[in-house]
Amino acid sequence: MSVADRPTTLRKTGHGTRGTVLRAGRWSLRLDPRTVLVCLALIVVTACLVVLSVGTGTYALSPLEVLRTFAGHGPPGAGFIVLDLRLPRAVVAVLIGFGTGMAGAVFQSVTRNPLGSPDIIGFGNGASAGALVAIVVLDAGAPQTALGALAGGFATAAAVYLLAWRRGVHGYRLVLVGIGVSAVLGAATSFLYVRADIGKAAQAASWMIGSLNDRGWTEVRIAALGLLVCAPVVLVHGRRLALLEMGDDAAGALGVPAERSRLVLLCAGTGLTALAVAAAGPVPFLAMAAPQLARRVTRAPGPNVLPAAWTGALLVTAADLITQRVTGSALMPVGVVTGVAGGLFLAWLLFRERRAHRV
DSSP: OOGGGSOOEEEEOOTTOOSEEEEETTEEEEEOHHHHHHHHHHHHHHHHHHHHHHTOSSSOOOHHHHHHHHTTOOSTTHHIIIIIIIHHHHHHHHHHHHHHHHHHHHHHHHHTOTTOOTTTTTHHHHHHHHHHIIIIISOOOHHHHHHHHHHHHHHHHHHHHHHHOSSSOOHHHHHHHHHHHHHHHHHHHHHHHHHSOHHHHHHHHHHHHOOOTTOOHHHHHHHHHHHHHHHHHHHHTHHHHHHHTTOHHHHHHTTOOHHHHHHHHHHHHHHHHHHHHHHHOOOTTHHHHHHHHHHHHHOOOSOOHHHHHHHHHHHHHHHHHHHHHHHSOSOSOHHHHHHHHHHHHHHHHHHHHHHTTOO
8 A cells, every 4th residue: 555545644743843743645734732722722712702792682691591592492582682683793703703813814924924914914905995885886785795895805915916026926015015005095995985975984984993783694604605715725725824934935945836825825815804804894903913812822833824713703702792791782893892902912012022122
């Protein structure tokens, strides 16, 4: 029996790395025990927060009552409130957090810069501008808004990529060009606010902060579509993503086509960002903070795609629960909480880097 024909086996990784490797023919997957435990812990905590969030509101339910309602044995009237009104909001929070966290890990690894998140380099702003055109100008519904976000996100990605091209695309040029394009898109969205009537402007302003209000199963399908299409691409190219962090020369020496891999990963990250924006609007600082927190918790090198994704899901779910518990209302946009927390996290990160004499 040849090596390629052997069934899936487990063995310890060599070269001083920790973890085990799953092999099946030419496919292999390295599993780090700490990373696996962190992901499981994030999933459990996120699920607990979802149960608490679903039970929060004027018609309060205990966690046990929520679980019984999921099983079809809840209190009278709880089925409609939980399954039709509150659960879609909680599921959207998990999906957009997962997708945005994964996209943030992709962009930070591709640019090799912790500030290379899609909301800072303009990709998220492009999706927001496209969705805003659909909302304000075309008076579109959720599916048309999703198409507008996709069109705006990919148009911005193409513009940034081409403007940053110079015998290839390097991380620092992508970040600098993206910041410039983001400023232009910010001016465009301000112009749309000025031209919109007061009702649409108020709706757009709430949506642009990142809001989970009135989210239903349509938005769940939109956010899930981004994960179903783009997440497998990111996971399949996870090893290439780790090699790209080492630089194009090192990746090329190891047989990875750097520019083609970067383009594929940028497209997948843009798709994740655009559909997350279409489902709930741009959630500030999430794509930047989730990968950084994931790296610190797992203490593992590489992009940490799945830990970053589950960290993003946890952050959005927690922020949504805070808006409901602290303010006593579900009307405050979740982006207000993530914006405040993200600003504090950025200040702490800069302070830490300065103390280490890295900035």
